[in-house]
Amino acid sequence: MxxxxxxxxxxxxxxxxxxxxxxxxxxxxxxxxxxxxxxxxxxxxxxxxxxxxxxxxxxxxxxxxxxxxxxxxxxxxxxxxxxxxxxxxxxxxxxxxxxxxxxxxxxxxxxxxxxxxxxxxxxxxxxxxxxxxxxxxxxxxxxxxxxxxxxxxxxxxxxxxxxxxxxxxxxxxxxxxxxxxPWTRAPAADRPSLEPSSIDAVRALVARAERPVIIAGGGSRSAAPEVQRLAERLDAPVLTTGNGSGVIDASHPLAVGTLLPFSGARDLVTEADVVLALGTEFSETDVIYTGIPLPTARDLVMVDVDPAQLSAHRPRIGVCADVGTFLSALLGVLPEPVGVEPRWAGAQRAERARSRIEWTSDSRRHRPWLDALWSVCPPDLITTLDSTQLAYTAHQYVPRTRSATWLAPYGLGTLGPALPMAVGAGIAAPGRPTLAVCGDGGLLFTLPELATAVDAGRQLLLVVWDNRGYGEIRDSFDRAGVARTGTEVTAFDLVAVAAGFGAHAVRVTTPGDLRDEAQKAFLRKGVSVVVVTADDVLGTD
The missing domain is CATH 3.40.50.970 (Thiamin diphosphate (ThDP)-binding fold, Pyr/PP domains)
Incomplete structure (x- = not known):
């Protein structure tokens, strides 16, 4: 030395x-x-x-x-x-x-x-x-x-x-x-430059498109304003992946939502003359609700910083670039729409796609609970979802806004992330309310982090969907005609467990009770745990 x-x-x-x-x-x-x-x-x-x-x-x-x-x-x-x-x-x-x-x-x-x-x-x-x-x-x-x-x-x-x-x-x-x-930081590495020819090629393709569609993935989250501007410029409905949730506000007429598994979204892609895929790898987890893959787009434009994704999907035009950088350049060369009246064809196509959703019977039972919970959620809420049945429905059903943050890590699909992720989110944004939704089985993977959450002293609402075991796995055994094995695990009394960690904990049995307790929790300092147990949770009528 x-x-x-x-x-x-x-x-x-x-x-x-x-x-x-x-x-x-x-x-x-x-x-x-x-x-x-x-x-x-x-x-x-x-x-x-x-x-x-x-x-x-x-x-x-x-x-x-x-x-x-x-x-x-x-x-x-x-x-x-x-x-x-x-x-x-x-x-x-x-x-x-x-x-x-x-x-x-x-x-x-x-x-x-x-x-x-x-x-x-x-x-x-x-x-x-x-x-x-x-x-x-x-x-x-x-x-x-x-x-x-x-x-x-x-x-x-x-x-x-x-x-x-x-x-x-x-x-x-x-x-x-x-x-x-002391040591000194090295200069920042240069980002790949954007090829002007790729902008010209995309501009020429979308300029003559009559039924364009945008699919916004996780790689577009930092370019949300540009995605919305492009959608409005092209009159293009916007589908979002799970990681792209909130790129465009659910109230926008061109927003379709996280509905890629359903027939309305598939028809939208089938009928499109140009599909712009922005920062998405077309993961199977984005259609896992039905398991039906998206159809192949007629003319696919794919923008991604990962060249391997472009090679894998072989789009008509592949652009290796940051989505925000690409969109800023493209918007700079696209003409403004002719006339001052807004165009409505894209909004009508988006509305038709939103109306064609094949909900399962389980999801129909979940919807009153989700309606009750989200009726009292603050607009700037940070939501973390675990692998549990209520969260699966929420991921497709609950409308997302630009002011909220939606964290649903279904790529790897492990059990247990929701609670500690809510703690980390609260540290990143201490002034914002946080909600974690998990199942009783998944919660046991990371239950000790309830102590961490209590120690942190920040507002956090943990909603536990208590279906007395691994509900989704139980249903998978039933669908396969296999005798249930190892699916009936339980913590017996999660309210007592949560109270033992120092959280305010209650059990509810109706959507109305869930709404009331959630409303109190968002006004309360510290950690609140609401355990949901009812016939609806178990899927019984």
Whole structure:
């Protein structure tokens, strides 16, 4: 290691690393401190970074995920060697699936013992490879001096192109080192430039379109105003994917909603002469409600920062670009509509698509509960959904607004994210109300984070759809004609459990009671838990 110059001072590695993170705009870190990460926490404190402690590393990851989605910044997790990193991999894989930027700082086995199988505390055969299998980008910081360059490389993965998680593994001996500092942030990587020829090609195609349709995915969320302007310019109905929820307000006449699984949306795509797919990979999870895929578009224009998506779908015109950058350029060359009267053909097509929905009998039973709950929800609500039957219906049924935030991580489809994601969202936006909807089975995956939520002291309403077990799996067994096995699990008394964590907890049996308790919860400080148990929940008449 070279000696420090007159302008440098000797710092502990954790201090130098944390001060460098602050130069990248990092303000919050999620993690559970351990003996192998003490030096990181030394740095977090000296750099003024806020630390948030969960009850399990899985909770840390889900919190960081929601924090990133709501704030638009990178979520950061700090975990110990071995089990700390392994516990985090489920939410990290969820972030990979949904293109959410999470930076993981993981302590790892001492450099001279890595891979030696000497029985070192927390050691596993190849920690970096384990993480790479879940999120892709995973590198070991082989020396203290390597950290700034590797962090810059990781930052490119997190923020340039399609956002993905990144993991830096820091051996214990590197964490314990002293370094000449402070370090300086590397220049930001350049984004890919937009080819003018692609704008000209799209302009020529859409200018003659008579029945255009827009499908807005998660990659378009940061370009919501431009999406709406394009829809109005083209008189094009807008379908949204789950991750694109709220790109256009549900009250807008051109908004169709998150209705891709239904016949109205399929007909809209079939009849379209041009479909503009903005920041979507056409995931099967967006049509999983019915399982019927969207038909192939006649003329597909696909805009995505990930070139692999363009190769996979082979659109007529593929544009590798950020959606916002592309739309700004396209709007600059499209002519304004002729005349001053608004055009109504697009709105009529959107209304027809909204009217053709094939609800299941279960969803029809869910709708009174959702109507009651959302009748008292604040307009700027942050909603997090778990994998549970009420949430599945809500995902298609509840209209979304631009002022609200909808987090439904159904790409990976794991159980348990809703509660910790609501906590992370509240940290990202402390002045906004939060709602988490989960099932009794899924809640047990991350139930300890109820203690984290209570400690945080922010408003949070947790609605638990208590169908006495794994209701969706139970129904799957029944549909297949297989005897139910392992589906009848229960927590017996979730109200008592929640109260034991310090939350205000009640049980309701009617939609009206749910509405009344939710209204009180949104006015109450702290955490409220409403457990819904009724014949409707079990799907019995």
């Amino acid at each position: 070279r000696p420090a110059s007159d302008e440098e001072c000797v710092m502990w590695f954790g201090e130098a690393a944390a001060h460098l993170l602050s130069q990248y705009g990092i303000e919050d870190v999620f993690g559970i401190p351990g003996v192998h990460t003490v030096e990181l926490y030394r740095g977090f404190g000296s750099a003024g970074l806020r630390t948030h402690v969960a009850r399990h590393e899985q909770g840390c990851g889900f919190m960081a995920d929601a924090y990133a989605r709501v704030s638009g910044r990178v979520g950061v997790c700090a975990v110990v060697t071995g089990p700390g990193l392994l516990n985090l991999l489920t939410p990290a894989a969820q972030a990979w699936h949904d293109s959410v930027p999470i930076l993981i700082l993981a302590a790892s086995t001492r450099s001279d013992l890595a891979g030696k199988a000497r029985g070192t505390l927390h050691d596993i055969p190849d920690q970096a490879a384990a993480a790479a299998g879940a999120i892709g980008w995973s590198k070991v910081v082989s020396s203290p001096e390597a950290f700034p360059e590797l962090l810059a490389e990781a930052w490119g993965v997190l923020t340039t192109g399609r956002p993905r998680p990144a993991c830096l593994h820091i051996p214990i001996d590197v964490l314990d080192a002293q370094v000449p500092g």
